[in-house]
Amino acid sequence: MVELDHPLDTGKPTEANWGLILDLERLVPCVEGGRVIEKTAPDSVKAEIRVKMGAMSMTFTGTVSVVEQDADRHRALLRVKAREKGGQGHANADVTFSLNDGGGTIHTAAQITGKAASMGEGMVSTVLGALITEFTQKFAAAA
Amino acid sequence: MAAGDLFARNGGAGPGSPRFGFGRLARKEDDRLIRGQGRYVDDVQLPGMLHGAVLRSPLAHARIRSIDASAALAHPRVHAVLTGRDLEARDCAWMPTLSQDTQAVLATDKVRFQGQEVAFVIADDRYSARDALELIDVDYDPLPAVIDPRRALDDDAPVIRDDVPGRCDNRIFDWESGDAAATERVFAAADVVVEQEMIFPRSHPAPMETCGAVADFDRVSGKLTLWATTQAPHAHRTLYAGILGLPEHRIRVVSPDVGGGFGNKVPVYPGYVCAAAAAMAIGRPVKWMEDRAENLMSTGFARDYRMHGAMAAGADGRIRAVRVDVLADHGAFNATAQPSRFPAGFFGVFTGSYDLDAAHCHVRGVYTNKAPGGVAYACSFRVAEAVYMVERLVDILAARLGVDPAGLRMDNLLEPPQFPYESATGWVYDSGDYPRALRAALDLAGYDDLRREQADRRSRGELMGIGISFFTEAVGAGPRKHMDIAGLGMNDGASLRISPTGTAQLAISVQTQGQGHETTFAQIVSHELGIASEDVDVVHGDTDTTPYGLGTYGSRSTPVSGAAAAVVARKVRDRARLVAAAMLEVSPDDLEWGNDGRAPGRWFVRGDPEQGATIAQIAAAARGTVELPSGVEAGLDAETVYDPPNLTFPFGAYICVVDVDPGTGKVRVRRFVAIDDCGVQINPMIVEGQVHGGLTDGVGIALMETIAFDEQGNCLGASLMDYLIPTALEVPEWESGHTVTPSPHHPLGAKGIGESATVGSPPAIVNAVCDALAPFNVRHIDMPCTPGRVWEAMQSVGKAVPER
Numbered sequence: 001m002v003e004l005d006h007p008l009d010t011g012k013p014t015e016a017n018w019g020l021i022l023d024l025e026r027l028v029p030c031v032e033g034g035r036v037i038e039k040t041a042p043d044s045v046k047a048e049i050r051v052k053m054g055a056m057s058m059t060f061t062g063t064v065s066v067v068e069q070d071a072d073r074h075r076a077l078l079r080v081k082a083r084e085k086g087g088q089g090h091a092n093a094d095v096t097f098s099l100n101d102g103g104g105t106i107h108t109a110a111q112i113t114g115k116a117a118s119m120g121e122g123m124v125s126t127v128l129g130a131l132i133t134e135f136t137q138k139f140a141a142a143a
Numbered sequence: 144m145a146a147g148d149l150f151a152r153n154g155g156a157g158p159g160s161p162r163f164g165f166g167r168l169a170r171k172e173d174d175r176l177i178r179g180q181g182r183y184v185d186d187v188q189l190p191g192m193l194h195g196a197v198l199r200s201p202l203a204h205a206r207i208r209s210i211d212a213s214a215a216l217a218h219p220r221v222h223a224v225l226t227g228r229d230l231e232a233r234d235c236a237w238m239p240t241l242s243q244d245t246q247a248v249l250a251t252d253k254v255r256f257q258g259q260e261v262a263f264v265i266a267d268d269r270y271s272a273r274d275a276l277e278l279i280d281v282d283y284d285p286l287p288a289v290i291d292p293r294r295a296l297d298d299d300a301p302v303i304r305d306d307v308p309g310r311c312d313n314r315i316f317d318w319e320s321g322d323a324a325a326t327e328r329v330f331a332a333a334d335v336v337v338e339q340e341m342i343f344p345r346s347h348p349a350p351m352e353t354c355g356a357v358a359d360f361d362r363v364s365g366k367l368t369l370w371a372t373t374q375a376p377h378a379h380r381t382l383y384a385g386i387l388g389l390p391e392h393r394i395r396v397v398s399p400d401v402g403g404g405f406g407n408k409v410p411v412y413p414g415y416v417c418a419a420a421a422a423m424a425i426g427r428p429v430k431w432m433e434d435r436a437e438n439l440m441s442t443g444f445a446r447d448y449r450m451h452g453a454m455a456a457g458a459d460g461r462i463r464a465v466r467v468d469v470l471a472d473h474g475a476f477n478a479t480a481q482p483s484r485f486p487a488g489f490f491g492v493f494t495g496s497y498d499l500d501a502a503h504c505h506v507r508g509v510y511t512n513k514a515p516g517g518v519a520y521a522c523s524f525r526v527a528e529a530v531y532m533v534e535r536l537v538d539i540l541a542a543r544l545g546v547d548p549a550g551l552r553m554d555n556l557l558e559p560p561q562f563p564y565e566s567a568t569g570w571v572y573d574s575g576d577y578p579r580a581l582r583a584a585l586d587l588a589g590y591d592d593l594r595r596e597q598a599d600r601r602s603r604g605e606l607m608g609i610g611i612s613f614f615t616e617a618v619g620a621g622p623r624k625h626m627d628i629a630g631l632g633m634n635d636g637a638s639l640r641i642s643p644t645g646t647a648q649l650a651i652s653v654q655t656q657g658q659g660h661e662t663t664f665a666q667i668v669s670h671e672l673g674i675a676s677e678d679v680d681v682v683h684g685d686t687d688t689t690p691y692g693l694g695t696y697g698s699r700s701t702p703v704s705g706a707a708a709a710v711v712a713r714k715v716r717d718r719a720r721l722v723a724a725a726m727l728e729v730s731p732d733d734l735e736w737g738n739d740g741r742a743p744g745r746w747f748v749r750g751d752p753e754q755g756a757t758i759a760q761i762a763a764a765a766r767g768t769v770e771l772p773s774g775v776e777a778g779l780d781a782e783t784v785y786d787p788p789n790l791t792f793p794f795g796a797y798i799c800v801v802d803v804d805p806g807t808g809k810v811r812v813r814r815f816v817a818i819d820d821c822g823v824q825i826n827p828m829i830v831e832g833q834v835h836g837g838l839t840d841g842v843g844i845a846l847m848e849t850i851a852f853d854e855q856g857n858c859l860g861a862s863l864m865d866y867l868i869p870t871a872l873e874v875p876e877w878e879s880g881h882t883v884t885p886s887p888h889h890p891l892g893a894k895g896i897g898e899s900a901t902v903g904s905p906p907a908i909v910n911a912v913c914d915a916l917a918p919f920n921v922r923h924i925d926m927p928c929t930p931g932r933v934w935e936a937m938q939s940v941g942k943a944v945p946e947r
Contacts, residue, residue, distance in 0.1 A: 001854070087281035088201045114201030114286070116858035117255065118440065120865055 002110045006132050008103040010140040012076055017099040020143045021076050024040045024064055030138040032131060037061070049082070053116055055128050059085045074099040089114020104141075108132060162677070163739045164670035167828040171677075172400075172655070181400040185432050187357045193222055195418055195431040196272035198279050199253035199263040199441065203290070203512040203856025204301065205283035206331070207250060207261070207583040208845040214278040215264055220271035222425060224279065225263040225417060227251035235420055238386045241629050242486070243409060244315075244477035245306075246515060248413040248420075254283070255303055255475035255857050256514050258441035263417040265429055277404030277924045278450075285428050288512040288856040289313060292449060292472040295509035298619020303475055303510045311623070313510040315477050319502035320491040321568045329464035329501045333455035334778040340401055342925045343528045343905075344849040345447035345472070345513075347439055347860070350656075352402025354442055355432035356415040358422035365435065366393045367423065371415050372655055373398045373409045375694025377633055380686045387419055393755045398684035401935035404656035404841075405936045409480045409696050410443050410516070443480075443516030444850055448528045452493075454536040460544055462555045464567075467532055478507065480526055480696065482626035488525030489567040489617045489790075495533035496615045496794060497555045497575055502567035505865075512856045524697050526617055527905070534612040534906035538913065539922060547930040548910070549590060552613050553581055573886050573894075575820070580882050580910035581613055584796035584818040593800060601918060607813075608915025611796070614909040618895045619702025619791045630691060634786045635699075635705035636690030639715055641779040643766040645674060645759025650682040653704040655715045658897060659829045660700060660715060662785055663709050665893065666825050672719075672758045673737075673744015690782060698793075698897035701825065702889060707785035709890040714781035719761040722744050723777050726756055726764045734811050791886045791894035795819040799907040803915045804945075810846055814873050817903070818929035822883045822894035827881075830896050835877050837900025842868040842892055845908035847927050 010017055020027055024045045028034045033050035040046050046064040051058050062082030069076045080093040093110040104127050160168050168509055177180050209570035212224040218872045227249040237245045250261050262279055266272035282413045287301050294300055296312040304310050325882035330336060356371040367389055373379050376396040384391035401408060418431040434444070436888030449470040455463045471487065475478055481488045487506035494502045537555075541548040556577040564572045593609050600607045623632030638650045649668050655661060665679035671792055692704065716736065723746040724731040739750070747755025756764070758779075765771075765779050801813040818835055824830050847867040850860040885892030905926060913921055 004652065084201070086277050086279055087283050088277075090202075090285065111855070113203075113855050113857060114257075116854065118436075118859065118860050118861045121853065 002112070002121060002128060004108045004125060004129055006106045006108070006136055008099070008106055008136050008139065009105045010143045012102070012140070012143040014099055014101045016143045017104060018074050020139065021097050021099065022069065024066070024068060026142060028064060030135050030142055032134050051127070051131070053119065053123065056115070058089065058116060060091050061085065074104070080098060084114060089116050091116070106132060107138070148355060150925045156808065157895065161740070162675045163673060165666055165825050168666060168676055168826055169664055170659045170829065171665065172659065172661045176400070183352055183400050183402055184355045184357060184370050184372050187399070189357065189359055189428040189432070191426065192428040192430055194272050195263050195265050195267040195421055195429050196269065196276055196438065197414055197417065197433070198264065198276045199437065200257060200259040200261050201512065202254060202285055203257045204253070204255060204288040204303070205285040205835070206286060208254050208284050209283040210262060211280040212262065214280070215275040218266070218275045219279060221264060221275045222267070223265045223421065224733060225249060225265070226261070226422060228654045228673045230420060233420060233727065234388065235386050235416060238411065238416060239382065239477035240476055240515070241312055241480040242477045243483065246476035246478050248414070248416045249319065252306055253286070255628055257513050258437065259475070259854055260336050260413040260417070260441070263421060264889050265421045265425060265494050270492055281344045284565035290511060290513070290854060290856050292470050292509050292511055295511055303512060309677060313516040315473055315510060316486045318506045319504065322501055323503045326466050326503040327503040328465065330453070333460040333463055335540070336453060336542060337536060337543050338451070339539055339923050340451045341532065341534060341535055341923060342450045343446045343450065343531055344926055345928070346445045346844050346848045347850055347866060348405035348407035348443070348445060349866065350403030350405055350407050350852065351584040352413055353435060353438040354408060354494065355430070356418045357428060358418040360422040360426065363428055364393070365394065366398065367419060368395045369400060369415065369419055369740070370397045372401055372408050373697050374404045374656060376399070376654060376684060376686050377629060377652055377691050378693055379411055381631060382629065383419065386416055387423070396686045396928060398654050401654065401656040404447065404695070404763065407443050409694070410478050411811040417847035425573070429918045435863060436861040439850070439866055440858040441514050443478070444474070444514055445516070446528060450528065452532045452536050454540050456544070458539055460500065460546055460551055460554055462537070464499055465494055465533060465536065466502070467493055467504045469504065471506055471508040472632045473508050474511060474513040474515040476515035476531065480628060482503055482620055482628060483630070484625065485524065486616045488799070489523065490525040490529045491613060492526055492566065492570055492617045492912070493533055494566045495530065496696040498557050498561065499567045513852060523618055523902055525615055527902045530612070530614040530902050531906045533612065533716070535595045535909065535923065538910045542917070542922070548584060548611050550579070552611060553578060555612065556581065558614050570617060570633065571789055573789060573888060574884050575615070575792065575794055576884050577613065577794060580794060580820050581796040582879060582881055584798050584816050587818065587878060588814070588816040589800040604805065606805050606915045606918070608801045608803065608913070608930045609798045610801070610907045610909065610911025612903050612910060612916055613796050614794060614899070614903040616793045616797070616899050616902055617696035618788045618793065618898065620697050620699055621788055621790055622788060623786050629695060633699070633703070634784050635692030635704040635707050635783065636784045637704065637711040637781065638690045638782040639668065639711045641715060641758070641762045642855060643763050643764045645757070646671070647674060648680050648682055648710060650706050651690040651708060652690050653695040654684045654696065655702045655863065657831065658695070658700065659826065663701065663825045663829060664705065667705055667708045667825040668712045671709055672716055674758050690784070698895040698899070700895070700897070701893050702791045702895040703785055703787055705893055706787065706890050707783055707792055710785055711781050712784040714783060715779045717926065718775070718779050718781065719758055720837045721772060722761050722765045722769070722779070723756045726761065727754055754880070756946065763838050778932065790890050791822065793819065793862045793894040793896060793899050795899055795903050797900040797903045797907040798909040799904070801911040801915055801934060803912065805937070809928040809939060810928055810933060812842055812873070815875055815877055817879045817900060818882060819879065819896065819899055820884050821896040821899065822884060822886045822889065823892035824881070824883065825891070825893060830881070831879055832877050833896045834900045837898065838877055838904050839869050839874050841903040841904025841908060842874050844869070845926050847873070847929070851925050881924055
């Protein structure tokens with residue numbers, strides 16, 4: 001289990017930030033290498049992400065869903081359940097957004113198994129950390 | 144014996160290389176190995192050869208819902224994909240292990256460790272086979288995994304081996320040795336008792352050459368030839384006959400040059416079987432070579448023993464009893480290679496080198512969702528674990544009593560008149576002069592000066608540690624009435640053919656992986672027959688051309704096969720006597736054997752040395768026209784099978800000096816003194832090489848190496864970036880010496896040396912680290928003593944360290 005905390009600095013009003021969180025079709029492409037394959041429910045999409053980890057490149061497919069949302073406090077929990085092509089690994093994550101005027105925070109609790117995980121937690125948290133940092137920049141632009 | 148004899152230090156072969164018999168002869172195999180002209184399995188190229196690759200499980204524990212190989216089969220260069228279902232149809236989806244268990248060749252129902260074999264792709268080339276692995280879609284249903292062996296026996300622990308009917312827990316075996324009641328009595332009456340929980344972590348042999356095989360099935364003759372990285376070609380052939388359903392005499396296992404074994408190449412691996420099954424199915428040769436990550440994550444690891452040891456002593460410092468409780472992690476399949484009646488190997492020698500009143504151990508083996516194994520890495524059938532445990536306890540006792548650990552050992556060591564000595568657990572140590580070896584080590588190290596230097600440095604805040612270990616090894620398995628692997632008695636054969644020109648070919652059943660068999664075994668024949676070592680070639684590693692035997696591991700080559708070589712050479716010599724008598728027209732009783740180690744050995748007429756014949760002359764006559772006595776056949780060839788009457792018990796005294804960086808916790812091994820006694824030495828240069836290699840192993844184990852797992856069972860040591868092995872930078876210049884106490888029951892008095900240093904060095908190093916940290920009140924650190932662990936231990940300064 002890797003747990004990471006990132007600040008989100010968008011300079012945009014709370015509602016703009018909140019709106020982007022709930023719009024998965026706009027949100028998922030903010031992840032580098034991520035794209036929505038299809039919308040399966042109002043709060044859920046089937047998505048794909050291509051991750052580079054050192055010399056390895058892995059494609060994960062799975063679902064992203066908004067499983068909890070608190071519109072008053074602008075808190076949302078998004079759940080990612082993904083499986084690497086060919087079944088060679090799994091990546092599951094609970095991502096909690098706490099938003100406010102100008103940005104907010106992201107808490108990520110991820111569980112990686114398989115080939116990627118055997119590179120060690122240090123490697124996993126470095127790659128994941130970089131991925132989320134990049135996400136916050138794209139998020140700021142898109143919000 | 145003069146000190147000069149004891150410390151023949153680190154010399155090479157040099158110009159004085161002996162032509163005959165024992166001594167520092169340059170290794171015959173080095174010419175090709177050093178020039179890069181060795182021939183390894185991966186060098187085998189056959190016409191029409193295809194290449195295989197193994198798809199491995201990414202998960203530690205999961206049910207397989209489905210495997211879809213259609214995309215891989217559509218790859219233009221792929222010929223076939225084998226899955227567990229395909230092997231089931233051929234009745235070889237499961238295979239026996241070396242420990243009366245079964246192991247999946249390719250998973251059918253579940254995967255039970257990360258890295259387990261799931262499918263085998265056969266393609267035109269290695270690259271395509273690897274590419275096609277990614278095209279196979281496996282749908283796994285993840286299951287909770289058992290990673291911590293302490294959880295394996297919990298009531299709610301998932302059952303790993305639900306493939307075995309009726310199995311409802313993860314217990315493999317419970318094994319006891321010694322007298323529990325007597326031991327308890329001694330403990331109850333003891334003045335002092337020390338206890339310590341300690342872990343001998345999972346390590347890996349990491350040989351330079353990974354495992355692999357080339358299989359070639361001749362559909363016309365029905366014969367399978369398998370070039371494989373194996374330390375035990377004959378035993379493997381017997382197992383393949385059962386697994387593949389082929390008659391054993393139509394299987395030829397060839398083990399060419401092997402790039403290091405260290406026990407890693409004792410088990411039969413699924414990849415070997417897949418290569419053979421694929422070659423039989425397709426009708427073309429198939430090569431499979433694993434990569435480094437596959438070797439580290441899926442092949443035979445070593446050790447993984449969690450030990451709770453206790454030692455009872457009198458206030459006078461006399462050690463009375465040892466008690467130990469062990470939890471042994473065997474991984475997902477019990478694939479350790481131990482003699483059948485010894486599920487914990489030779490752990491029973493945990494009484495060490497001391498005369499105890501009583502001793503008892505209880506070893507519990509459990510399944511976990513980790514790679515199977517447990518034999519490997521010069522572990523000498525678990526002697527490494529036993530020696531580490533008892534030698535750590537001696538140091539902890541010394542600290543408790545406030546006495547010097549060298550003196551405590553000297554006061555408790557077995558004395559020469561006590562040999563042969565039967566230990567409290569029933570092992571009969573053949574011979575030894577332990578105090579002499581310890582004194583030699585203390586002298587060579589300058590022990591008293593080192594202690595003075597330590598006191599001086601401590602007063603300046605520097606952290607210097609001195610660690611001692613004294614070990615008794617148990618090698619040369621074994622008498623066949625006690626020891627077998629998979630039902631095969633642990634004996635070895637030798638066959639010696641003498642050509643009419645007097646040169647010899649010695650065929651042996653053990654197999655070199657770099658130990659220098661081609662040299663030492665030639666020297667044994669040379670020593671016995673008085674023909675030059677260069678005139679003896681050693682044939683090994685091919686079941687078609689060598690006699691049956693159990694192979695090389697557990698330091699058994701010299702104790703068992705070396706004895707066979709001596710015995711078969713003596714048979715030839717005895718036969719030569721009869722032929723010489725016919726040549727010289729005298730009675731065999733009138734002949735005397737002359738062999739001074741400088742000129743060819745010869746039979747000559749007693750009282751008339753001019754009348755005689757060398758082995759070469761006799762060999763010519765034996766194949767010529769000399770009339771032979773009735774009952775004597777032509778030629779001098781002979782065969783034998785050697786059944787050792789007992790194990791041999793090499794021993795040694797090691798002293799390690801370390802410096803610990805007080806800022807970073809990094810340990811540097813500054814000096815290492817090793818006095819080994821392996822009985823009579825056939826080639827002292829090779830003995831030293833084995834010792835140096837083993838000491839280097841020890842530094843790795845003690846300070847660097849561990850195969851770690853996260854909570855999901857992901858292997859965190861699958862590359863040499865994560866699994867650190869020692870290099871020349873981490874080790875000092877070894878100061879090695881020896882004493883010689885011959886084995887009374889070995890024909891040459893030799894005891895074997897292969898694993899001594901790996902057994903003896905880890906406790907010396909950890910003892911030194913703990914000694915360095917004595918100012919911090921540190922009592923024990925588990926291996927590997929990485930900077931992080933040492934630094935953490937140093938932070939406990941001033942805190943109470945629990946007693947008992």
